[in-house]
Amino acid sequence: MKAAIAIALNTFRESIRDRLLYAILFFGLLLMGATVLLGSISLDQDVKVIKDLGLAGIFIVNFLIILSVGTNLVSKEIDRKSIYAVLTKPIERSTFIIGKFIGLGATLFVTTVMMSAVFVAVLLAKNAGLPPLIFVALAFTYLELLFLVAIALMFSTFTAPVASALYTLAFFLIGHSMTSLTRFGEQAGPFVKGLIAVVSHVLPNLEKFNIKNQVVYDVAVSGPQSIWTVVYAGAYITVLIMIATNILRRQEF
Amino acid sequence: MPRRVVIWLIALGIFALTVVSQININGINTARAVKRSAGINTYNEPYVLPEIVLASGALGFKNLAADYYWLSLIQYFGAGDPLGAYRQLSALLGAITQLDPKFAYPYTFGLLILPDQGFVDEAIARGEQGLKEVPQSWEVPYYLGYVQYRYKKDLIKAGEAFERAAQSPDAPAAAKILAGINFARAGQRETAIAIWRVAAESSTNEYTRQRAKEYLEHYAIIEFYEEQAKVFKARYGRFPNTLDKLKTGGLIRDFPSDPVHIELTVDPKTGSVSEVLD
Numbered sequence: 174m175k176a177a178i179a180i181a182l183n184t185f186r187e188s189i190r191d192r193l194l195y196a197i198l199f200f201g202l203l204l205m206g207a208t209v210l211l212g213s214i215s216l217d218q219d220v221k222v223i224k225d226l227g228l229a230g231i232f233i234v235n236f237l238i239i240l241s242v243g244t245n246l247v248s249k250e251i252d253r254k255s256i257y258a259v260l261t262k263p264i265e266r267s268t269f270i271i272g273k274f275i276g277l278g279a280t281l282f283v284t285t286v287m288m289s290a291v292f293v294a295v296l297l298a299k300n301a302g303l304p305p306l307i308f309v310a311l312a313f314t315y316l317e318l319l320f321l322v323a324i325a326l327m328f329s330t331f332t333a334p335v336a337s338a339l340y341t342l343a344f345f346l347i348g349h350s351m352t353s354l355t356r357f358g359e360q361a362g363p364f365v366k367g368l369i370a371v372v373s374h375v376l377p378n379l380e381k382f383n384i385k386n387q388v389v390y391d392v393a394v395s396g397p398q399s400i401w402t403v404v405y406a407g408a409y410i411t412v413l414i415m416i417a418t419n420i421l422r423r424q425e426f
Numbered sequence: 427m428p429r430r431v432v433i434w435l436i437a438l439g440i441f442a443l444t445v446v447s448q449i450n451i452n453g454i455n456t457a458r459a460v461k462r463s464a465g466i467n468t469y470n471e472p473y474v475l476p477e478i479v480l481a482s483g484a485l486g487f488k489n490l491a492a493d494y495y496w497l498s499l500i501q502y503f504g505a506g507d508p509l510g511a512y513r514q515l516s517a518l519l520g521a522i523t524q525l526d527p528k529f530a531y532p533y534t535f536g537l538l539i540l541p542d543q544g545f546v547d548e549a550i551a552r553g554e555q556g557l558k559e560v561p562q563s564w565e566v567p568y569y570l571g572y573v574q575y576r577y578k579k580d581l582i583k584a585g586e587a588f589e590r591a592a593q594s595p596d597a598p599a600a601a602k603i604l605a606g607i608n609f610a611r612a613g614q615r616e617t618a619i620a621i622w623r624v625a626a627e628s629s630t631n632e633y634t635r636q637r638a639k640e641y642l643e644h645y646a647i648i649e650f651y652e653e654q655a656k657v658f659k660a661r662y663g664r665f666p667n668t669l670d671k672l673k674t675g676g677l678i679r680d681f682p683s684d685p686v687h688i689e690l691t692v693d694p695k696t697g698s699v700s701e702v703l704d
Binding site for chain 1: 481482485486487488489490492493496497500501526528529531535630631632633
């Protein structure tokens with residue numbers, strides 16, 4: 174466990190030193206400020222526009238960080254050959270992957286908190302109130318980001334950063350198209366319907382984390398739904414880390 | 427000169443070049459805009475994606491996509507349409523309400539602006555969708571009632587809609603009075619004025635209040651013309667057969683500016699002024 178924390182700390186330090194991260198974060202904070210401008214031209218719908226754009230902006234900015242930083246978490250270590258220095262020590266490959274996952278997860282936690290603070294400040298400045306559901310939506314957003322970190326990390330163990338970013342993006346697109354895919358499947362024949370049902374249960378369904386659209390209207394998420402979503406994320410992330418570890422084990426250094 | 431200073435000077439020079447370029451581009455665009463009197467060449471009509479793409483293409487950002495279309499609609503409606511008739515207005519509202527069905531104001535907005543642009547049936551369809559999606563709103567049934575009353579002349583449906591608006595817990599007291607009006611007996615203009623007065627005094631939305639005030643001004647202009655028609659009769663022994671006669675007859679110097687731009691006509695037998703509705 175100590176080794177995993179050491180790797181996580183190192184990954185965290187490395188990622189917060191990345192200049193690209195600051196550029197993306199600056200853009201994100203700017204976006205939070207810009208929500209006020211867009212809200213002001215929305216015919217009294219400013220609070221809704223600020224909430225929608227703020228919640229979406231926090232996710233998009235952090236997803237860009239995953240695509241730029243997360244997709245080369247392992248491949249960069251392999252290219253630099255710094256992985257030799259780590260794996261020659263008595264460190265399990267699973268520990269290495271878990272450490273990397275926690276490290277980037279911590280970075281995203283910091284960036285999410287920073288952007289959320291600006292978002293909350295904007296809402297308070299607009300006297301829009303602060304419904305607790307907003308924080309639930311932010312928590313779900315962070316959970317989805319962790320899910321995407323696990324996907325990016327898995328691809329990072331066997332592909333180049335650009336390919337890894339593209340695969341992660343593809344999984345994001347698939348993950349948010351599952352509901353539509355299921356809807357299309359309902360109109361198809363029994364074979365296609367069955368096939369889509371299988372695919373929709375195997376591939377990640379990221380819409381499970383998407384409560385951004387409902388919290389804006391103060392529509393609550395049920396307790397069991399929240400619990401099952403956390404269980405779903407935990408189980409899937411574990412599987413992805415296991416796959417990543419297995420791939421790393423098969424590689425010879 | 428030190429190398430660092432040279433680099434900074436070059437950077438400053440390049441920045442100055444971007445400023446000069448921008449000024450020149452703006453100058454060229456302004457010159458062109460004057461030549462294109464209709465503005466059609468520079469006009470981009472908003473494009474609404476097909477329903478199937480909207481349903482699956484928003485990727486978890488449906489509210490954000492709806493907001494994008496909402497802001498586009500405001501720009502579109504506010505900037506004017508050189509092609510006329512705002513033909514994308516209904517499609518834009520359809521996209522917004524499909525992406526974010528709980529977004530209440532577009533239903534009201536549609537009922538307020540679509541009928542005057544010739545989209546009466548679309549306004550009613552949007553209003554009926556709003557009744558299902560945002561049942562707590564008093565404004566959606568209220569303006570739906572107005573559209574049924576004024577544009578469809580369907581007194582039964584109008585009465586039902588006002589009744590529904592009155593039952594909403596948030597409905598203002600004045601809206602409840604409207605539900606008790608016998609539309610078949612009440613004068614059409616008096617009813618319309620009563621409807622808009624409630625909106626002007628009770629709506630929480632600034633645009634709706636503004637729109638309501640514009641309609642009240644419109645009806646005040648109609649009443650002004652009728653009074654002038656009576657003066658015309660006293661002077662010339664007959665009512666004018668066109669509103670222009672009020673001007674040529676020396677009764678009014680200029681036509682008052684009608685904020686809702688609805689064509690008016692005068693009845694040469696009675697002197698009453700009414701709206702020309704398609």
